[in-house]
Amino acid sequence: MRALVLRDFWDFTVEERPDPVPGPGEVLLRITATGICGSDLHGFTGENGRRVPGQVMGHETVGRVVAVGPDSGTATLVRGQLVTVNPVLACGTCRHCAAGTEQACRQRRVIGVSAEISAAFAELMTAPLRNVVLLPGSMPEEYGALVEPLAVGYHAARRGGCVADDRVLVIGGGPIGQACVLAARRMGATKTVVTEPSAPRRKLIASLGLATLDPRSDDLADQVATMLDGPATLVLDAVGTTGTLADAFACSDLGARIVLVGMASPQVELAAYRVSTDERTIVGSFTYSASEFQETARWVGTAPPELSRLIEARTSLDDAPAAFTRLALGDSTFSKILVFPGGPAAQAQGARE
Template identity: 60%
Template sequence: MRALVLSDFWKLTVDEVPDPEPRPDEVLIEVVATGICGSDLHGFTGENGRRRPGQVMGHETVGRVLAVGAQVPAGTCAVGDAVTVNPVLWCGRCRQCRAGREQACPDKQVIGVTPELVSAFAERMAVPAQNVVRLPDGMPVEHGALVEPLAVGYHALVRGDCGSGDTVLVLGGGPIGQACALAALRMGAERVVVSEPAPARRDLNARLGVAVVDPTTEQDLPAAVATALDGESPTLVVDAVGSAATLATAFACAPLGATVVLVGMGAPAVELAAYEISTKERSVVGSFCYSAAEFRDTAAWAATVPESLAVLIEGRADLDGGPASFGALARGEDPSSKILIYPNGRAAAEASSGRDPDPDPAT
């Protein structure tokens, strides 16, 4: 089969790789679409040290079932079903797994990160049946590739105990910030504002139905945030960037006793103003990934086909267009927040969903 291989940092090639050989407890999937994640871009450039030359990346994916292993429980899925895949592979036996915190499993592997796993920028992939989530008929199949980043945002808002009546500030309007904003709305937040310096991303967030502010033009950002929240201070701040600067901004905007959720991983180490936490009794909460239940819940929510999901997809390419898409995103030449790669081609994907193919497969 063909796959997008990280031949070296800053170099992707479309190569022939061995076909996956599913085990009896696995499902063989024909990949329909896989989203380019920010972590994939950092792996492509070598910035994060979590990808290795020679591997096949990709973890935000949707596909159709080609075969079901003999030991897969009945009713999990059937040949032809549209499915999304939870990329976190957990053991199921440890204390964390038993507590429903599979993302904290000490023996976990992650599709698209663990080098030995041939992942979702490929024509086919084999995955454990417990990681497959069936999607209903009538849901746009490509929306299944959005479930993974949406689950990241949902878990962050769960960690922040977001609920009805909350006013939420999200710092950073990229894909994870967008997922956090949508999760806040999904969980009943009264008002949501996103702070984002890039005009294209501000526009996209506005189309999601949230208020936006430009931090580069506001001399008094806390006041601008309060204005966007109808005179209220945020009860919850989500840092979807993860830098010393954005955490300082979070503290500047958060009132006494507020919670700040750190979900962005823009820097491996940050400097914290300790008094901003202790003397104002703020809580700083980390957020990473999602539980298996949160992933399933997010897939179920996406299956209701919220209009906002179509807004998130700003680019599409086939496998041969993958290297150019990665390069343009990494160099800042393409402002798209989310580009989907179609390993088996757009026409085949559209035909399988009963929709007419886009006449321009590169957009």
């Protein structure tokens, strides 16, 4: 198979690698498309220390079943079915897994992050059967690559206890910020605003029927309060820096919940008194549970019309290194780019291995 290999930081190459063979309890997939995530981009540049040279990355993916490995129990998947993959590999036996909070499993690994796993920027990959989620064949096939980032936003909104009467501020209008605000809307919130410095991203969010602001405004807190009819009661920080947390405090009400889902900075400073004296709650959010991933997959399977606006560019495996470089250098304004190992034409509905 052909795969996109991180030969070194800032250096991708397309290489021939042995076709993977599904082991017991595994499924072999032919990849249709895989999204470029911000963490992939930081792995490409070496910024986050979570990727290593020689690795095949990619975790936001959709593909079709090629084969099911031996000893797969009562597996009902058949060749050609459309599926996505939950990349969070949990042990399945610890107390967190038993409680349905697999993302907290101490033994968890993540496809596309763990270097020993050949992941989704390739023509083929294997995945555990229990992590493969069936999608309806009637939906636009490429939407399956959006399930993973949308599940991240859904989990963040749930971690924040989002309810219909919340005044929701989402900080950052990239793919995770977009996922957060769509999740809040799915959960009934009608008062939402997104702060985002990039004009193209603000335009994309506005096309979804959502309000946006430039966070560099001098009167940001006043503008947020005006647009939400009061300070935010729930903030979903999809960036994660000292500056964005400061904006979260400035723009939120006493007793507000602030969810930190962005990981732009490994360390941040915060105004401790603003937490204690204003009785705010700061909540961490990482990936999602298996049930939240499945719920999001079901929603995506209904082909909500707004999803068509989230995919801004498509590229082939051969052109993917250039796409990564443009994104890393800031020469591309696209929020979500999908990599098609078979070329962008592989998105055609009904494609088969």
